[in-house]
Amino acid sequence: MEGASFGAGRAGATLDPVSFARRPQTLLRIASWVFSIAVFGPIVNEGYVNADSGPELRCVFNGNAGACRFGVALGLGAFFACAAFLLLDVRFQQISSVRDRRRAVLLDLGFSGLWSFLWFVGFCFLTNQWQRTAPGPGTTQAADAARAAIAFSFFSILSWAALTVKALQRFRLGTDMSLFATEQLGAGAGQTYPGYPVGSGVEGTETYQSPPFTETLDTSPKGYQVPAY
Numbered sequence: 328m329e330g331a332s333f334g335a336g337r338a339g340a341t342l343d344p345v346s347f348a349r350r351p352q353t354l355l356r357i358a359s360w361v362f363s364i365a366v367f368g369p370i371v372n373e374g375y376v377n378a379d380s381g382p383e384l385r386c387v388f389n390g391n392a393g394a395c396r397f398g399v400a401l402g403l404g405a406f407f408a409c410a411a412f413l414l415l416d417v418r419f420q421q422i423s424s425v426r427d428r429r430r431a432v433l434l435d436l437g438f439s440g441l442w443s444f445l446w447f448v449g450f451c452f453l454t455n456q457w458q459r460t461a462p463g464p465g466t467t468q469a470a471d472a473a474r475a476a477i478a479f480s481f482f483s484i485l486s487w488a489a490l491t492v493k494a495l496q497r498f499r500l501g502t503d504m505s506l507f508a509t510e511q512l513g514a515g516a517g518q519t520y521p522g523y524p525v526g527s528g529v530e531g532t533e534t535y536q537s538p539p540f541t542e543t544l545d546t547s548p549k550g551y552q553v554p555a556y
Contacts, residue, residue, distance in 0.1 A: 398449060439487055
């Protein structure tokens with residue numbers, strides 16, 4: 328049953344690749360994965376330019392090496408996280424423990440919310456440093472890479488925020504315990520229980536006997552005469 332436990336059916340159910348690929352959560356993870364490449368890729372390839380005063384390389388974002396490192400770290404973290412959570416989504420159907428499913432959804436919710444916030448910080452940081460960058464030959468050459476990193480940082484905010492919302496919806500779904508109750512009722516419906524076997528020590532109502540020590544006492548036992556005075 329779809330939605331039986333945290334947005335997935337019973338454990339062991341067959342996973343349909345077509346329906347899995349069309350799920351909004353899967354599409355969002357793939358989009359976030361592509362956006363992460365579009366952020367750290369340009370910074371690694373073209374984010375460092377020659378300084379005007381010498382042959383050393385400097386970060387295109389106002390010469391701030393921290394901005395380049397922060398963008399690369401965010402992109403690489405999102406890249407590996409998307410791959411890991413995508414694999415978890417594939418294996419989620421095989422998790423039989425409700426507690427383990429709950430932990431997986433909480434991990435997805437917490438990480439997606441954290442990375443949404445970090446992408447927002449990164450977008451603001453890169454945008455601020457780019458606005459302060461002085462024009463020059465190296466800056467002009469790497470301008471497209473810098474703008475691409477900033478643009479896909481903004482897109483990453485939206486995709487990871489959507490992933491956070493989807494994880495929150497899955498967590499609110501929880502576990503449908505009526506599924507398990509229905510299975511138990513279905514298994515017990517029409518089931519007959521054998522009676523007590525003969526000689527088991529349990530007697531039916533038709534063979535009921537009076538309990539001990541309740542026999543009617545004879546008030547005038549035989550052989551006893553009341554003395555006369």
